[in-house]
Amino acid sequence: MTTSGQFERYAEWWGNPDLQWALAKLGVPERPYWHGEHGIVPTAKRIVALLRGAHRLASQTDGQRKSAVATGSPPASAPPAETRLATPAPNARHSTSIFAVEMLPADNGDCLWIEYGDPSRPRRILIDCGAVSAARTVASRIESLGAPSERVFELFVLTHIDADHINGVLPLFGNPNLNVRFEDIWFNGWHQVGRFLGIKQGEDFSKLLEDPARSLPWNRAVTSKGEKHPAPIALSSDKPPPMFELPGGLRLTLLSPSADQLKRLGREWRQVLLELEPGKAMLGRRRPPPPVTDFAKFDLEALARKSVTKDTSVANGSSIALLAEFDEHAILLTGDAHADMLVKSIEQLQRERGRPGQKLKLEALKLSHHGSANATTIPLLELLDCPRYLVSSNGNIFSHPDREAIARVILHGGHQPTLYFNYRSPLNELWDERVLRDRYGYKAEYPSEGKAGLLVRL
Numbered sequence: 400m401t402t403s404g405q406f407e408r409y410a411e412w413w414g415n416p417d418l419q420w421a422l423a424k425l426g427v428p429e430r431p432y433w434h435g436e437h438g439i440v441p442t443a444k445r446i447v448a449l450l451r452g453a454h455r456l457a458s459q460t461d462g463q464r465k466s467a468v469a470t471g472s473p474p475a476s477a478p479p480a481e482t483r484l485a486t487p488a489p490n491a492r493h494s495t496s497i498f499a500v501e502m503l504p505a506d507n508g509d510c511l512w513i514e515y516g517d518p519s520r521p522r523r524i525l526i527d528c529g530a531v532s533a534a535r536t537v538a539s540r541i542e543s544l545g546a547p548s549e550r551v552f553e554l555f556v557l558t559h560i561d562a563d564h565i566n567g568v569l570p571l572f573g574n575p576n577l578n579v580r581f582e583d584i585w586f587n588g589w590h591q592v593g594r595f596l597g598i599k600q601g602e603d604f605s606k607l608l609e610d611p612a613r614s615l616p617w618n619r620a621v622t623s624k625g626e627k628h629p630a631p632i633a634l635s636s637d638k639p640p641p642m643f644e645l646p647g648g649l650r651l652t653l654l655s656p657s658a659d660q661l662k663r664l665g666r667e668w669r670q671v672l673l674e675l676e677p678g679k680a681m682l683g684r685r686r687p688p689p690p691v692t693d694f695a696k697f698d699l700e701a702l703a704r705k706s707v708t709k710d711t712s713v714a715n716g717s718s719i720a721l722l723a724e725f726d727e728h729a730i731l732l733t734g735d736a737h738a739d740m741l742v743k744s745i746e747q748l749q750r751e752r753g754r755p756g757q758k759l760k761l762e763a764l765k766l767s768h769h770g771s772a773n774a775t776t777i778p779l780l781e782l783l784d785c786p787r788y789l790v791s792s793n794g795n796i797f798s799h800p801d802r803e804a805i806a807r808v809i810l811h812g813g814h815q816p817t818l819y820f821n822y823r824s825p826l827n828e829l830w831d832e833r834v835l836r837d838r839y840g841y842k843a844e845y846p847s848e849g850k851a852g853l854l855v856r857l
């Protein structure tokens with residue numbers, strides 16, 4: 400994984416007097432945990448060292464790779480796997496094949512383990528690794544897969560750089576005993592952002608645009624042989640949403656981010672760093688809403704109608720969102736993408752597929768941004784024909800999911816939708832109230848008592 404340059408830059412920025420000055424101006428004092436033994440800056444430096452180790456591993460020759468794993472995969476020099484099919488071709492799926500997504504416990508973040516194909520030898524992808532504890536869960540799952548030749552993922556996607564998606568990445572990729580291999584890693588780092596910048600900004604970023612480890616399987620699906628840096632995973636304004644087919648027949652269609660959103664990430668990198676600063680995140684901690692005392696008066700319609708404040712988070716806007724399709728089943732994996740971006744891309748995709756104005760048929764939607772109110776809008780839900788809605792969050796820090804988002808799903812998410820939560824929390828357990836389920840005709844699934852994480856079979 401070639402995130403070493405990225406982390407190296409983080410380490411520099413977090414220790415940068417400019418950033419500390421900006422934070423002080425915002426009333427955020429320098430935190431002792433920035434520079435201590437386990438502080439952010441030293442940890443980031445350790446990340447760099449570990450990822451450089453990973454680079455050596457991933458820089459093996461194709462021959463070495465093939466001998467290490469039984470599953471087929473395109474060699475590093477293969478042309479990009481991107482296809483631009485107007486309509487997905489039917490896939491020969493054995494009647495017993497599986498397609499399942501597991502929301503692993505990732506605190507207030509995302510970590511999605513997805514399997515598809517032959518259940519005795521499923522292929523897998525992993526989306527985000529949102530907590531250190533999630534990395535431990537993933538590691539033990541990987542170990543249980545057996546010999547190193549079985550420890551293969553077709554893809555790892557780091558949707559964006561927020562802590563609740565990236566925190567487990569270091570422990571996962573830094574564990575030398577895991578012997579795991581990812582055939583490709585999708586991640587928009589600063590090199591991918593930088594290619595959109597003008598000359599002036601390019602000068603500012605010139606130091607950041609040097610990547611000593613660019614031969615890794617990074618954004619391989621969009622990068623042609625010989626390109627200096629991995630290409631960005633982003634939509635083009637003049638092209639339909641690109642589709643990528645993974646070995647075994649899983650099709651991924653990109654729905655976010657746009658090139659403009661990546662440009663913005665580049666332009667506003669200082670602001671984004673401030674967004675990502677843990678102290679500021681804690682300052683932004685949101686108070687949970689008061690408990691519901693009278694369910695007879697609990698008005699879902701009013702909640703659903705509440706006006707939507709546009710998500711202005713640049714980091715969320717840069718999030719990769721994917722439509723994953725296997726056989727006739729589809730799931731929308733949104734990361735923390737903005738609702739209006741998803742609406743635009745889905746409308747465009749349906750036009751491309753010759754179904755303008757028709758709803759996109761899904762088996763499941765992973766609610767964007769952990770079910771925040773501004774990420775789940777009525778216009779988005781009304782574009783979908785979907786029975787299952789997945790929420791990944793324990794409710795910490797930002798008190799997700801918001802009641803407005805869940806109210807919209809219940810009222811605008813089709814006939815008798817089912818909610819799936821990967822934790823039972825004081826914030827989400829009200830949706831298990833029988834009086835609400837009976838009145839509105841929806842279902843709610845939670846982990847069993849004392850457990851966290853939820854497997855959803857499609």
Ligand SMILES: [Zn+2]
Pocket residue numbers: 507508509561563564734735768769
């Ligand atoms: Zn998030």
